[in-house]
Each structure stands twice: as structure tokens, then as C-alpha cells.
Amino acid sequence: MTVERSKLRLYFPQWQGATYDNLMACVPELSREEVTTGYHLGSQLVxxxxxxxxxxxxxxxxSLDTKxxxxxxxxxxxSALLKQHKAAFEVLRQNNPSHILVMGGECSTxxxxxxxxxxxxxNDVACVWIDAHPDINLPFDDYTGFHAMALAHILGMGDEEFLREMPGKLAVDKAxxxxxxxxxxxxxxxxxxxxLKSLSPEEYRANPTSVLEFVKGTGARKVMVHLDLDVLEPTELVCAVGRDADGMRIAEVAGLINTLAAEFDMVGLTIAEHMPIVELKLRSMLSQLPTF
Structure with a gap:
């Protein structure tokens, strides 16, 4: 299949996919409004x-309506997520891109x-989901944040109304x-x-070529890559809510993505979950100062 090359840089500052409680555990000293829209500021910085x-x-x-x-x-x-989900599809339909860079926002972008x-x-595309979490939660699981359900909906599982908007369903053996x-x-x-197959940071480190082998094994010539910044080792860089130890190194992540781009046609790349803790605290302090 020949597709005319048309690149789209999709700026999607969605923040509603993470619950208030989830975020407050990360920055308890800030107000609800400051914390819940943190991913919006993070996407601006990305x-x-x-x-x-x-x-x-x-x-x-x-929407920035925190209520x-x-x-x-x-x-x-x-309600807000579904409206924005539909708006994103309308943007994609209008532009009909062949390649998409997503500057998020939380994972559901x-x-x-x-x-x-x-x-x-x-059937010619595979997905490499670089993330500390699998994002295969479903509605009514203990955690109700949509960002934890992102990959599940791409695989065709989840809320029926969201799924009705989805033009395609990725086979689980291609993720x-x-x-x-x-x-x-x-x-x-x-x-x-x-x-759903997965590799821990240790498993990837032991066999770095295993990701290439997986994508080649799917038969796909194209690849979509999702990067959740919480995959990174927190002693090297903390820029997300998740701070679990023993994560992937910056050089490993950058190397993997560049290797995939060299070996396959990378048609999609998402940068997600930037929670700028330092900048949120700075913004809070600045908001209390005289404006002159």
C-alpha cells in the first residue's frame, strides 16, 4: 500500500486521564487546580x-475546567475525555497524516x-509501548484514570462509546x-x-535486540512508539508521577527509539506523562507575588 507522506505534529495537552488522588500523592502541597492540570503544563514544555x-x-x-x-x-x-477524544479524531480526519508526532499530555493522548x-x-503496523505500566486497565477497575486504560482501548477493549470512535483495533500480538x-x-x-507480551528493564538490558526481533516477527514494516516518561530511572531523571526504582536509562530509551526509526517506518511517536513538579511549584510561588 502506497501512502502519500504527510507529517503531523499533534499537540494534545490532555490532562484529565489521571485522577486527582493519583496526582495529589505526588505533589500534596499544591492546590487541586494546580495539580490536576499539571500534565497541561507538562505538554506545553514538551x-x-x-x-x-x-x-x-x-x-x-x-478544556481547562477542573470541575x-x-x-x-x-x-x-x-465526559471531557470523550469530547476531546472525538475532537482528536476530527483533527486526524481533516489532515489525513501518514506520520504523527504526539506531544502530550498523559498517556491517553x-x-x-x-x-x-x-x-x-x-496489518502492516506494530506498537512498542515504552512504559513502566502496561496501561491495560478497564473501566470499573480499582483505578479509574483513563491514562491507565490507553493501550487497552487501542487493543479494542474498554468503554463502548470510546471504541465506537476507533477506526482500527490493533491485534494484541502486534503490541x-x-x-x-x-x-x-x-x-x-x-x-x-x-x-500481551512485555519486557522489564532488566530483560531488555539482557537482550536489547529482542524489541527489533519482536517487531520483525509481526511482519509489520511500520511501527508506532509510545513513550511514557515514567519508564525512566528516577535517579537519572524525575519528570513523571511514577518513580518506581530500576527503570530504563535515558540512553537506553533514546537508543531504542532511534534504532526502531532506522529499521522500520516510524509512523507514530508519542511523548507522554511529563509532570513538571519543579515548574508547578515555581508557578505556584510566582502566582503569589506582586504582578507590577
């Missing part, structure tokens, strides 16, 4: 720092673009989680049930 490219840049509209976070049908802030790319390339080291009980039970 956008500012990411190297410039030649792709068209489009922003997905995201629109009711848990409905087992999903925190479901990958749901719409990866669903779009899965349909566009049918690999790399850097996995933290799982909730239900996700731990679900992973072997659905057949």
Missing part, C-alpha cells in the same frame, strides 16, 4: 523543547492517533510493552489472559 520539524502542527482543543471530572461508567472525567494509524496501515515494572493487581491478571 512542545517548547521538542526539536522543530517540517510537519504541520495542529492543536487538539482541551468537569465526574467519574462516569467507571472512568474519571469521562495516544489512543486516537494510534487507532487512526492502525486503521490506515491495517509489546518495554520497561514494565509496576502493575495493579487486575492488570497483572489481565496481561497473560489477553496474551
Amino acid at each position: 512542545k517548547m523543547m521538542f526539536p522543530k520539524g517540517d510537519g504541520k502542527e495542529v492543536e487538539v482543543p482541551v 468537569d471530572v465526574a467519574t462516569e461508567k467507571g472512568i474519571y472525567a469521562r 495516544s489512543v486516537a492517533p494510534f487507532g487512526y494509524l492502525t486503521k490506515k496501515y491495517e 509489546l510493552v518495554v520497561g514494565l515494572r509496576s502493575m495493579e493487581p487486575k492488570a497483572k491478571e489481565r496481561q497473560p489472559e489477553i496474551g
Whole structure:
């Protein structure tokens, strides 16, 4: 299948996928409004720092209403998330890109673009999900944050209304989680049930070529890569809510992504879950000073 090359830099500052309680445990000294919109500020910084490219840049509209976070049908802030999910698909339909860089936002910013790319390339695309967590929670699990359900929805599991918007469903044997080291009980039970493969940081380190071997084994010539910054070793860099020990090193992650880009046609790349703790505290302090 020949697809005209059209790059899109998708700025998607979505923050509603993480629950208030989850974030407050990370920065308890800040107000609810300051903490819950932390991923919005994080995505702004990702956008500012990411190297410039030649792709068209489009922003997905995201609400900053911190009161629109009711848990409905087992999903925190479901109403706002569904509206933004639909808006992201509308942006993708209008632009019809062949390659997408997603500057997020929390992990669920990958749901719409990866669903779009899965349909566009049918059976010719695989997914490498670089994350400390598998993100295969489902509605009504103990944790109701949609960012923990992102990969599940890409694989066709989850909320029916979200799934109706998804143009494509990725086969589970075409997805690999790399850097996995933290799982909730239900996700731990679900992973072997659905057949989702994964590598811990130690397993990846012992056999770095295993990711390339996996993608080649799927038969796909194209790859989508999701990078959750909580996969990183916190003694090297803390820029996310998750701070589990024994993570992947910066050089390992950058090397893996560049190797995948060299070996396959990387049609999707998401940078997700930047929670800028220092900047949030600084912004809070600055807000208390005279404005002149």
C-alpha cells in the first residue's frame, strides 16, 4: 500500500486521564487546580523543547475546567475525555497524516492517533509501548484514570462509546510493552489472559535486540512508539508521577527509539506523562507575588 507522506505534529495537552488522588500523592502541597492540570503544563514544555520539524502542527482543543471530572461508567472525567477524544479524531480526519508526532499530555493522548494509524496501515503496523505500566486497565477497575486504560482501548477493549470512535483495533500480538515494572493487581491478571507480551528493564538490558526481533516477527514494516516518561530511572531523571526504582536509562530509551526509526517506518511517536513538579511549584510561588 502506497501512502502519500504527510507529517503531523499533534499537540494534545490532555490532562484529565489521571485522577486527582493519583496526582495529589505526588505533589500534596499544591492546590487541586494546580495539580490536576499539571500534565497541561507538562505538554506545553514538551512542545517548547521538542526539536522543530517540517510537519504541520495542529492543536487538539482541551478544556481547562477542573470541575468537569465526574467519574462516569467507571472512568474519571469521562465526559471531557470523550469530547476531546472525538475532537482528536476530527483533527486526524481533516489532515489525513501518514506520520504523527504526539506531544502530550498523559498517556491517553495516544489512543486516537494510534487507532487512526492502525486503521490506515491495517496489518502492516506494530506498537512498542515504552512504559513502566502496561496501561491495560478497564473501566470499573480499582483505578479509574483513563491514562491507565490507553493501550487497552487501542487493543479494542474498554468503554463502548470510546471504541465506537476507533477506526482500527490493533491485534494484541502486534503490541509489546518495554520497561514494565509496576502493575495493579487486575492488570497483572489481565496481561497473560489477553496474551500481551512485555519486557522489564532488566530483560531488555539482557537482550536489547529482542524489541527489533519482536517487531520483525509481526511482519509489520511500520511501527508506532509510545513513550511514557515514567519508564525512566528516577535517579537519572524525575519528570513523571511514577518513580518506581530500576527503570530504563535515558540512553537506553533514546537508543531504542532511534534504532526502531532506522529499521522500520516510524509512523507514530508519542511523548507522554511529563509532570513538571519543579515548574508547578515555581508557578505556584510566582502566582503569589506582586504582578507590577
